[in-house]
Amino acid sequence: MSQLPQTPLTRVRRAAKRADYDRETVHAILDEAHACHIAFSVDGQPHCIPTAHWRVDDVLYIHGSNGSRLLRELAKGIPASVCVTLVDGLVMARSAFSHSMNYRSVVLYGQFLPVEDEAEAWASLEAFMEHLAPGRWKEVRQPSPQEMAATTLLALPIEQAVAKVRSGPPVDDEADLDWPVWAGVWPLETRLGTPQPHQVETAV
């Protein structure tokens, strides 16, 4: 499996055994999450802003209105950090101290670049839709030139990235294993609920 390089930014220091530089692991986490969080600073003030993201090969994309401050700032090529987190469960140990969470997260570093090429932008948006709802791109009303012009698309190469994963049961101290309390994992599951069709009211 192809490994991402460990760089000064992505080398995990705490709980290093949970770090995973495998591209497949990183990509799978990015693909499963619907939103990422982006850290960037303006005049020394950090911001943490959520937005939808998607991936095509080794590139992470975000998009939005040309008027978005997030996109306008990032388009300048300032340093950014992106994080995606999936919480998989609550780890209930015998000791309060050993409680934990099962999760899969990715932290990425780099600079976003505006996607100026129309064909890349179109292919990327199509890939986004097809990732969420295969086959749908051909069914919906596709973007007009005006809509494309109103949209900023930014790309971040997935090069400086690391996943961190915790899974499995609680890890209690040996001395606590007999403590008379239920211990184990409460899994958290995210699933698609019943689709809610949008009925348009028509004038009678």
Added chain:
Amino acid sequence: MSQLPQTPLTRVRRAAKRADYDRETVHAILDEAHACHIAFSVDGQPHCIPTAHWRVDDVLYIHGSNGSRLLRELAKGIPASVCVTLVDGLVMARSAFSHSMNYRSVVLYGQFLPVEDEAEAWASLEAFMEHLAPGRWKEVRQPSPQEMAATTLLALPIEQAVAKVRSGPPVDDEADLDWPVWAGVWPLETRLGTPQPHQVETAV
């Protein structure tokens, strides 16, 4: 309902109709999410790091090992931004452009302060456990003095905060409403799965 102040940092500029400064809304979103993302900068490099959080009244808490870089940096009182996001559904419109997500997010600004007071730290940790599993604090092996000493607890007053919420069906252009494609919302639901008890293997 008590409103949070709109400050230069928390005033929402894009899609301002989705901004909500009501404390109850902000608190409910913070309480439902299991993890937050924290943006902070070290030597001009922004980082976006996930961690568990919980709330007691108007204070957001995070905790971890004394060795955590996140906690050590934040404990210096540097500016931070915290974001919590709940993705509630995928909004499938008739036009590609009008696709959206239903979500509830909170962005907070401020500086974390170390919790030095032992009684506050203890009460806060108890509140964290009781929020996740009411009644459990009294059942588990409570923290030893060594464990308390190894744990850093940081507090962020919830003063500069704003929620942003999108809900409801797609909003398509009038001209697209007849487009022959299914439109509506695909709800995303997070639920507790079947608890997985931890069986300790005993030597025979």
